[in-house]
Amino acid sequence: MLFTTIVLSALATSTLAFPFKEFEKRNGGHKSNDPQASLPECNADPVACRCPADSFYQTSSSYSFWPVHASEITRLTVNFLDAAWLGTTPERTEGNGTAVGAKRYLRTELPDSQKAELVMEELTELTLRPDGGYYSKFRMGDAPFWYEKKTPGKKGLIAGSWDNIDVRDINGMAYMLWDIHVCFMDLFDLSGFHESAMNNLTSILKAEGKIPQGAATIGPITF
Ligand SMILES: *[C@@H]1O[C@H](CO)[C@@H](O)[C@H](O)[C@H]1NC(C)=O
Ligand SMILES: *[C@@H]1O[C@H](CO)[C@@H](O)[C@H](O)[C@H]1NC(C)=O
Numbered sequence: 001m002l003f004t005t006i007v008l009s010a011l012a013t014s015t016l017a018f019p020f021k022e023f024e025k026r027n028g029g030h031k032s033n034d035p036q037a038s039l040p041e042c043n044a045d046p047v048a049c050r051c052p053a054d055s056f057y058q059t060s061s062s063y064s065f066w067p068v069h070a071s072e073i074t075r076l077t078v079n080f081l082d083a084a085w086l087g088t089t090p091e092r093t094e095g096n097g098t099a100v101g102a103k104r105y106l107r108t109e110l111p112d113s114q115k116a117e118l119v120m121e122e123l124t125e126l127t128l129r130p131d132g133g134y135y136s137k138f139r140m141g142d143a144p145f146w147y148e149k150k151t152p153g154k155k156g157l158i159a160g161s162w163d164n165i166d167v168r169d170i171n172g173m174a175y176m177l178w179d180i181h182v183c184f185m186d187l188f189d190l191s192g193f194h195e196s197a198m199n200n201l202t203s204i205l206k207a208e209g210k211i212p213q214g215a216a217t218i219g220p221i222t223f
Contacts, residue, residue: 062220087196117145
């Protein structure tokens with residue numbers, strides 16, 4: 001490496017600078033190197049992707065197992081327009097909560113936001129499973145979403161957000177996986193939110209007497 005550098009410097013400063021220029025050209029020049037430029041723009045696909053300017057990629061996956069039938073978790077979570085298990089109620093809804101195209105408008109605190117913002121989410125896929133579980137996809141519907149921050153003149157950006165929820169029966173236990181990837185300007189506690197929602201489900205099932213005495217719940221676990 002050092003040897004190459006010395007040789008190249010020698011060439012560059014000599015009248016034989018020509019080969020050095022050729023090398024630079026082939027290399028694309030250090031300053032313009034952007035390895036991420038070849039990635040696709042982020043969308044619902046769970047692949048390596050490039051977030052739009054002013055935002056960066058964050059991802060999180062959490063799961064839990066409950067000692068109940070998968071249909072119990074489906075009952076509490078499958079209706080996209082009923083967000084009680086998320087500890088909230090949509091301010092406005094559109095469509096049918098168990099049909100693709102349903103929209104919910106949630107009043108949400110965003111990082112350093114001046115006020116709670118109304119964020120729209122849209123159900124884009126829902127498949128009910130024969131085992132009582134389901135698979136769903138939803139996304140933030142009105143991205144890119146700019147908002148006012150507390151600091152005057154400063155703006156925040158949510159450039160995209162894509163969720164997958166997978167509920168199924170595994171050996172007689174209900175399993176839920178919640179996976180998300182986002183393009184946000186600020187760091188967001190995605191796993192904290194998902195774990196709190198899963199803990200809510202545990203509380204609701206306990207309050208309903210659905211969890212048998214002494215039966216173990218596993219998770220939430222984030223990986
Ligand atoms: C869910 O948890 C939130 C706090 O994380 C709480 O405000 C809310 O009341 C809980 N909802 C239910 C239905 O347990
Ligand atoms: C909502 O959609 C589901 C599935 O497409 C359907 O079975 C149900 O009847 C619809 N509910 C209403 C209120 O339209």
